[in-house]
Amino acid sequence: MTIDAPTGGGIAKTSLHDREQSSYVDWPAIIAGIVLASAISLVLISFGSAVGLNFLDFGYGNEPNPIFVGIAAALWFLWVQISSYMAGGYLTGRLRRRYFDANEDESDLRDGAHGLLVWAGSAILGTIIAVNGIGAAANTIGSAAATVTNAASNVSEGAAEAVDPNAYFIDTMFRSNQPADPAAARDEAGRIFAQAALGDGTVPEADRAYLANVVAVNAGVPPEEAQARVDQAIAGIDNARQQAEDAARIARNTAIIGAFLLAASLLVSAIGAFWAAQKGGNHRDNNTVHPGVFRRF
Known part of the structure; x- marks a missing residue:
């Protein structure tokens, strides 16, 4: 049909x-x-x-x-x-x-x-x-x-110690006002900043005072200049952290808007x-x- x-x-x-x-x-x-x-x-x-x-x-x-x-x-x-x-x-x-x-x-x-x-x-x-x-x-x-x-494999152990909270608390037991090896002082400062990063990013006043004293003793500068150096370093770290958070927020918002569009x-x-x-x-x-x-x- x-x-x-x-x-x-x-x-x-x-x-x-x-x-x-x-x-x-x-x-x-x-x-x-x-x-x-x-x-x-x-x-x-x-x-x-x-x-x-x-x-x-x-x-x-x-x-x-x-x-x-x-x-x-x-x-x-x-x-x-x-x-x-x-x-x-x-x-x-x-x-x-x-x-x-x-x-x-x-x-x-x-x-x-x-x-x-x-x-x-x-x-x-x-x-x-x-x-x-x-x-x-x-x-x-x-x-x-x-x-x-x-x-970076050669420095992995040092990086692990830097973020180890136990190393930070152990350091507090052996703090001294005497000059220390510059490398050891730098490592200890890194552990202090790493411990602060695990929280809200704030460095306690006791750690600030200790860092200023270590800088003054090892760098041979007046206490006021040492404190200024510590404050400047902490401000720089806070600024970098804030920029990273802003970049992450912008990337997230951009991804949301892009997906919607x-x-x-x-x-x-x-x-x-x-x-x-x-x-x-x-x-x-x-x-x-x-x-x-x-x-x-």
């Missing part, structure tokens, strides 16, 4: 037997859309990277505003993602074989579903490429970390791919052409 269906220029006959043996999903059209979306995304992201690096001139002048750079990069990525998925969805909708066993609303829904499959396939492909790139970077970082670990852009891209695929299907059914753009030469 066959069904006669209008196709704009004539009558097409669709076999019900063939319809029952096939699927509504037109995978060749979907793959074509995925390829187009991935290619457009690659080209535009490469172009955007080139333009962005052109603005990052580290040779002279003021450094670029990181907020401006981040906003510009996010907007460019959003536009690239949406436009590439819409292009792939439109191509799939235009190429999809329509079976005339449904009304126009059902046909539009099937076209849009093909656009969503293009969106999903492109997103998965992009994720695989990104994960492979991250894996390669992780391997490189791992190799570098192994090299650093081997280079990525999810939002993917959602908008899915809607765009669905709509573009429906538009492509409508142009397919109406034999729509674009004079001056798609024409024979």
Whole structure:
């Protein structure tokens, strides 16, 4: 049995037997859309990277505003993602074989579903490429970390003692006002700072006074200058710790905002791919052409 269906220029006959043996999903059209979306995304992201690096001139002048750079990069990525998925969805909708066993609303829904499959396939492909790139970077970082670990193996015992709280408490029992070996004095000072780092980063007043006395005795400077040196060293450590905390907080907030924007852009891209695929299907059914753009030469 066959069904006669209008196709704009004539009558097409669709076999019900063939319809029952096939699927509504037109995978060749979907793959074509995925390829187009991935290619457009690659080209535009490469172009955007080139333009962005052109603005990052580290040779002279003021450094670029990181907020401006981040906003510009996010907007460019959003536009690239949406436009590439819409292009792939439109191509799939235009190429999809329509079976005339449904009304126009059902046909539009099937076209849009093909656009969503293009969106999903492109997103998965992009994720695989990104994960492979991250894996390669992780391997490189791992190799570098192994090299650093081997280079630091000779001082590992000293580092372990520096963070050993027992060593700090043992030092308090043998403190002396007499000049000590400079290396031993430096090691003890390191253990005092390490013990403070295990808490809130505050060096107790007793340790401050002891450090000032050790500096005065071993460096041969007045007590006031020794105390100033200790205070300056503690302030520098506190400042470095605060900067590290600020950097970690900024990195965390950036990761949260980036993940939210990525999810939002993917959602908008899915809607765009669905709509573009429906538009492509409508142009397919109406034999729509674009004079001056798609024409024979």
